[in-house]
Amino acid sequence: MSVAGLVLAAGAGRRYGMPKALVRYDGQLLVERAADTLSRAGVDRVLIVLGAAADEVRARGRLPETVVNPDWETGMGSSLRTGLAALAATPGCTAAVVLLVDMPGVSPAAVRRITAHAAPDALVMGGYSDRRGHPVLLGRDHWSGVSASATGDRGARDYLRTHEVVVVEVGDVADDKDLDEPGNLSAIHDH
Numbered sequence: 694m695s696v697a698g699l700v701l702a703a704g705a706g707r708r709y710g711m712p713k714a715l716v717r718y719d720g721q722l723l724v725e726r727a728a729d730t731l732s733r734a735g736v737d738r739v740l741i742v743l744g745a746a747a748d749e750v751r752a753r754g755r756l757p758e759t760v761v762n763p764d765w766e767t768g769m770g771s772s773l774r775t776g777l778a779a780l781a782a783t784p785g786c787t788a789a790v791v792l793l794v795d796m797p798g799v800s801p802a803a804v805r806r807i808t809a810h811a812a813p814d815a816l817v818m819g820g821y822s823d824r825r826g827h828p829v830l831l832g833r834d835h836w837s838g839v840s841a842s843a844t845g846d847r848g849a850r851d852y853l854r855t856h857e858v859v860v861v862e863v864g865d866v867a868d869d870k871d872l873d874e875p876g877n878l879s880a881i882h883d884h
Contacts, residue, residue, distance in 0.1 A: 703744025798868025
């Protein structure tokens with residue numbers, strides 16, 4: 694079974710004031726950190742979906758494979774569709790574990806817990822006590838359904854709400870805070 698890691702990093706970061714892929718965190722770009730998290734978790738392939746400032750992100754970052762979402766301005770849903778379409782062209786890829794670029798507290802240990810449940814029919818989400826979050830694992834059997842329902846900034850949310858999902862507790866090894874505004878960066882560092 695082959696599991697791919699998919700980083701959604703295409704947004705312009707309007708509230709943040711710059712693309713979050715270019716934000717520095719602990720000495721590296723957030724996009725590099727997300728890719729490293731997936732690599733250290735042992736996924737077979739890491740694919741990063743870029744959009745806003747894609748050329749600059751590629752020039753400044755040490756990145757594995759990238760794909761550009763031409764419709765990135767429409768929201769995260771189109772980035773998820775772009776990434777899944779690129780992975781679907783790879784035979785043997787069983788599942789994709791999805792990370793958002795603006796969640797630097799998601800750890801390799803959390804990703805490993807989620808990918809331990811990888812299967813073509815799997816839907817798995819990280820659990821943080823009373824809520825569900827990232828990482829999210831999407832088995833290949835669900836990619837077309839997820840893609841059909843991913844619109845705007847909703848990603849896989851609507852699809853996951855209408856299907857049985859395994860929730861794996863990761864809150865003891867990860868943090869799901871996101872960086873929506875520059876002030877969030879210090880809050881995460883202080884956590």
